[in-house]
Amino acid sequence: MQKKAIMQVSILGSKAFDSLEYHLCDSLRTLGHTASILDVSDVIPVSPKINYWGSRFIRSYDRLLSQRLADKIVNHQPDLVLVVYRNLHPVLVEQIKRKLPAVPVVQINPDALSNLEKQQIIAADFDCYFSKEPYIVDFLRNKAGRNAHYLPEGFNPRIHQKPPVEKVVAEWLTNIDVLVFGNLYAYRARMVEQLIQAGIKVAVYGTKGPYISLAVESVFRQQYLTGAAKNRLLYGAKIVFNNFHYAEITSVNQKYFEINGIGGFQLCDYKPTLDEYTGVPADQVTYRTMEEAIDKIRYYLAHATERHELAQQQYQHFQQHHTFDRRVVNLLRIVDAHLLPAYAESGT
Incomplete structure (x- = not known):
């Protein structure tokens, strides 16, 4: 050939x-x-x-x-x-x-x-x-x-784009503490339920699965995120909580790259491949248990400057390495x- x-x-x-x-x-x-x-x-x-x-x-x-x-x-x-x-x-x-x-x-x-x-x-x-x-x-x-x-x-830099506004302003306009998006199957829903029980304000977007509790149902917003709305909400949320599918052995999902490529602040499960992908120390933006996730969410909600700096570092790193x-x-x-x-x- x-x-x-x-x-x-x-x-x-x-x-x-x-x-x-x-x-x-x-x-x-x-x-x-x-x-x-x-x-x-x-x-x-x-x-x-x-x-x-x-x-x-x-x-x-x-x-x-x-x-x-x-x-x-x-x-x-x-x-x-x-x-x-x-x-x-x-x-x-x-x-x-x-x-x-x-x-x-x-x-x-x-x-x-x-x-x-x-x-x-x-x-x-x-x-x-x-x-x-x-x-x-x-x-x-x-x-x-x-x-x-x-x-x-x-991620696609022509589709997944950072909105042209300072993050502090975007967060004020969006008014979401923790955002979760994707297919809301039972495993992911159980994790969201634990956030709610801990008193954390959560907004869930995506496709609703079966067997969802009333607590999770109450924070579900019937919108599948794509395009400009996806960029605006992922960037404007104070924290995007990305809980991978339980069958992700060592890898991550496409959302992991999109969130960082848009400039959002992401907290996700720890996976070994993250050490290869991340532009900041992985232990700062990951969790291994729900107890750790809840502690880190509370910490970063109280430390806006730190999460903004981490999000910006990830944004620059992913623009260079992960398109x-x-x-x-x-x-x-x-x-x-x-x-x-x-x-x-x-x-x-």
Whole structure:
């Protein structure tokens, strides 16, 4: 395969604004490449929920969907295929590689260990795997014999932007002590409930899950945060409390990078990868128990200057080191080093 300075990249995943796929596509275009997103609705026009359950329980539908997606990608004649979805039939990769043998097909897994579905990405013969979770990379590489690489998530500096106002003013306008956002599943809700019981004023944004207590229900604001509202609220909250999914073994979520990239003050679970990411001592902006989290929240609510300084240090560090543009450059470098020479040697 002859290396091209400008590549045509097909991304298979969600077209939703602020999704990982959206940001990968935006970064590729910013870097000068041509990129497009293909979603399942482009080949079978049904709702995501119907498609998911149909694929999970109807084998013929599962296979047909992936075959149609493969045909669509082949028609685009890309130089690189990036697959973000984890629940597609392995025939997808098989068919793309049979018809486009010189095109690398790469899997990017943005989720925690518990979301590997039926392990389709392991069964499929991807040329390369990327994961934010070192534990997943280790077992894919050293147990499953896959070409797996570590790639953290990041933030998009063209979407996740610091509002043009001093933080002290933004906090006064927003009037939120502690903000929590995301999918409010039971584990996260239990942690929020403990904050409420400790007398901390909490505002919760996102998607409400089942089994939520009345206390948590009372602080839930029915708004999913994206765009300018997300920037304004994350920056304006005095503290953004980021409690990772319990299946994050050593990694963090995309929100971790977004909050710091926007300039918010973040308090999150301690994970080993944080020592690699953070621009300030990790123990100043993390907790290991809820008791520690409550103590630190009370401390930082009483010490505004200190939390503003920490937030600014993180903001500057993340602007320099943790954008999606840098992640995509790294991804393409790895693909170039590990895959393109092999294709060139094979004469394809």
